[in-house]
Amino acid sequence: MNNKIKKILVNSGYAIFSNLLSMLVSTLVILVLPKLIGVESYGYWQLYLFYVSYVGFFHLGWIDGIYLKYGGSHFEELDKKKFYSQFVMYVLFQSTIAILIFIYGFIVTNNEKKFIFGQLGITLLLTNLRFFIIYILQTTNRIKESSAIIILDRVLYAILLISIILVDIKDYRVMIYVDVSARFISLLYGLYLCRSILLKKLSYFKLDCVEIFDNIRVGSNLMLSNVASLLIIGTVRLGIERQWDIATFGKVSLTLSISNLMMIFINAVGIVIFPMLKRLDRRKLPLLYESLRNILMPIILGILILYYPLRLVLGYWIPQYIDSVKYMVLIFPMAIYESKMSLLINTYLKALRMERYILKINVQTVILSLCLTLFTAFVLKNLDLAIVSIVILLAFRCVLAEGAVARELEIDVKKDMYFEVILTMIFILSGWFLSPMMAIMSYIVFYGVYLLIKRDAFYNTIKNFKQILS
Numbered sequence: 420m421n422n423k424i425k426k427i428l429v430n431s432g433y434a435i436f437s438n439l440l441s442m443l444v445s446t447l448v449i450l451v452l453p454k455l456i457g458v459e460s461y462g463y464w465q466l467y468l469f470y471v472s473y474v475g476f477f478h479l480g481w482i483d484g485i486y487l488k489y490g491g492s493h494f495e496e497l498d499k500k501k502f503y504s505q506f507v508m509y510v511l512f513q514s515t516i517a518i519l520i521f522i523y524g525f526i527v528t529n530n531e532k533k534f535i536f537g538q539l540g541i542t543l544l545l546t547n548l549r550f551f552i553i554y555i556l557q558t559t560n561r562i563k564e565s566s567a568i569i570i571l572d573r574v575l576y577a578i579l580l581i582s583i584i585l586v587d588i589k590d591y592r593v594m595i596y597v598d599v600s601a602r603f604i605s606l607l608y609g610l611y612l613c614r615s616i617l618l619k620k621l622s623y624f625k626l627d628c629v630e631i632f633d634n635i636r637v638g639s640n641l642m643l644s645n646v647a648s649l650l651i652i653g654t655v656r657l658g659i660e661r662q663w664d665i666a667t668f669g670k671v672s673l674t675l676s677i678s679n680l681m682m683i684f685i686n687a688v689g690i691v692i693f694p695m696l697k698r699l700d701r702r703k704l705p706l707l708y709e710s711l712r713n714i715l716m717p718i719i720l721g722i723l724i725l726y727y728p729l730r731l732v733l734g735y736w737i738p739q740y741i742d743s744v745k746y747m748v749l750i751f752p753m754a755i756y757e758s759k760m761s762l763l764i765n766t767y768l769k770a771l772r773m774e775r776y777i778l779k780i781n782v783q784t785v786i787l788s789l790c791l792t793l794f795t796a797f798v799l800k801n802l803d804l805a806i807v808s809i810v811i812l813l814a815f816r817c818v819l820a821e822g823a824v825a826r827e828l829e830i831d832v833k834k835d836m837y838f839e840v841i842l843t844m845i846f847i848l849s850g851w852f853l854s855p856m857m858a859i860m861s862y863i864v865f866y867g868v869y870l871l872i873k874r875d876a877f878y879n880t881i882k883n884f885k886q887i888l889s
Contacts (some may be wrong), residue, residue, distance in 0.1 A: 444573045444580075453673060453737045456589050462669030464591040467535045469656065469672065474543040475550060476646045477516045481509060481631070482547075482554045483645075484638030487769065494559040502555070503619045504627055505634070509551055517544040538595050545602040552609035552617070564612050572605035640774035647781030651812050654788040655805055658796035662805075670743040671806065674750050704767070705828040711763055712832065713880040716839065717873060719758050720866060723846050726751045727859045748850035749807045752843045756810070756817040764820045767828075776823050784816040807847070814840060838869055 453461050485505070489497065517540040524536030549568065556565035579597040610617055652675070660668040726748060733744045768777050791812065795804040818836060825832050845865050849858040 444577045451584070452594070453669075453739070455584065456591055458666045458669055458739060460589075460591045461673075462665035463531050463535065464594060465669050465672035465676075466532075466660075466665070467538065467591075467595055469653070470535065470539050471542055471546070472649060473646070473653070474539065474546050476642055476649075477543060478509070478513065478547050478550070478642070480635050480638030480640070480642030481505075481512075482551050482634075482638065483641040484634030484636065486554045486558050487637055487641065487772070487774070488634065489558050490769075492559055494556075494561055497555070497559065497616065499616050499619070500623060500625055501627065501630060502616045503623055504625045505630060506551060506617050507621075507624050508626070508631060510548060513544050513547045517541065534592060535595075538599060541599055542602065545599065545606050549602065549606045549609055552606075552613050555613060555616070568605050568609045568612070571608050572601050575604055576601035637774075640778045641769065644774065644778035644781045647778065647785045650785045651781070651788045651816065652809055654785065654792050655796075655809055655812075658792035659802070659805060662796045662800065663802065667802070671746065671802075674743045674747045674806075675753075675809075704770075705830050708763065708767060708824070708828055709830060709832075710880045712759075712835070713873070713876045715758065715762060716755075716835065717870060717877075719755050720839070720842055720869065722754065723751060723842075724859065724862065724866070726846075726850070727855055730855065746803075746806050749803070749847060750809055752846055753810050753813050755839060755843060756813040760813075760817055760820065764817065764824055767824050768820065771824075771827055773823065773827070777820070780816055780819045780823070783819070784812055787815060788812050810843065810847070814843065838872070842866065842869060 452464065456464070519540075520543060521537055521540035524533050524540065553565045553568060556562070556568075576597060579600060580594065583593055583597065656668070656671065656675070659671055730744050730747065733747075734741060737743075765777065768774070788808075791808040792805065795801055795808055818840075821832060821836065842862075842865060846862050849861040853861065
């Protein structure tokens with residue numbers, strides 16, 4: 420048991436550190452750049468990041484299939500010839516897509532977007548090749564090495580970004596070059612880590628179309644569900660970008676970025692949990708789910724209180740984004756549902772091989788997102804309702820998905836789900852309609868009641884972990 424605990428803690432430590440570093444760098448970018456560059460330039464920077472968030476899906480589920488098929492395997496057991504051959508074909512495939520995007524950049528009439536699409540082609544190639552390496556390492560539970568790639572990327576990015584800030588360069592184009600450079604160097608390091616598999620002579624290559632199509636077949640549901648997942652918020656953001664100006668898009672994107680900061684930390688734990696679940700006795704999965712839930716949710720619900728001091732600091736730091744601070748109260752609770760989806764629900768659905776159900780729920784939510792965006796942004800033309808619809812959509816998806824997990828594991832979490840929805844509504848309504856002091860006091864009171872109701876569950880969680888790891 421001690422070895423298991425030690426391994427989990429060590430892997431979690433590396434993953435959490437790398438993602439904590441990512442969070443710190445993201446905080447630098449989110450809080451410093453808006454102060455240094457103009458609102459319009461920041462809008463184009465956010466547009467680049469918006470497009471970049473979708474490049475990972477141009478592998479068509481190829482690496483998702485590898486992740487699901489070989490999850491829990493040991494690195495030394497992997498078929499080197501098979502994986503090297505897959506990587507060669509994958510490089511050719513991603514290069515073709517990158518060239519097409521690069522060509523599209525010359526067709527776009529807007530010069531700013533022309534530049535963004537040109538860089539996007541390069542970013543796609545670098546990012547997706549790096550994904551291939553990171554997925555191999557995470558699949559085989561080599562969290563230390565996969566974390567090292569992320570750490571290198573973020574450290575280089577931060578050093579280069581701080582350097583251009585110190586020499587008073589405020590052009591968002593240079594910031595994009597910095598991002599691309601950091602991705603390239605971290606990719607080279609990843610290739611070095613996996614050199615025993617990925618750096619071979621071409622004579623080692625063997626075309627295996629059956630393996631390629633099988634990986635895409637297995638991973639396509641997960642890939643499509645991830646695309647749909649991004650489109651849930653992406654549809655609303657695109658609606659805002661089309662209906663309002665680039666400055667408004669930048670302000671809303673800033674709010675989303677701040678609200679997503681804690682997700683970087685949460686994702687780290689999910690990376691560690693997936694290989695562990697694949698190796699764990701299925702009979703222990705329900706107990707682990709309830710235990711993780713009892714730890715995660717009180718923490719996330721408590722973190723919402725940080726909105727109020729954060730609101731005060733941001734108001735002084737970037738007064739030109741005061742609208743973003745105001746709208747943050749509507750978006751901040753998205754962390755509740757995104758954290759639970761990322762760490763618990765999606766991780767369990769993948770471990771239980773329920774990728775089709777993930778896709779089904781995400782597609783349903785995207786359809787609802789499209790309807791709400793058309794209604795709030797184009798019919799009512801109401802920015803407030805368009806923004807608050809983001810939390811509604813994420814809550815809707817989370818409730819459906821957790822219901823599926825609960826049925827599969829034969830556990831009852833309905834009462835907890837009700838509490839979380841009620842606390843979310845209290846946070847939003849009090850933050851929007853009451854003074855900051857009254858709002859924070861109201862939420863703290865209801866949060867305290869929630870903790871009292873859950874106190875027995877907290878005590879039982881400690882005993883549950885001992886039972887799981889025994």
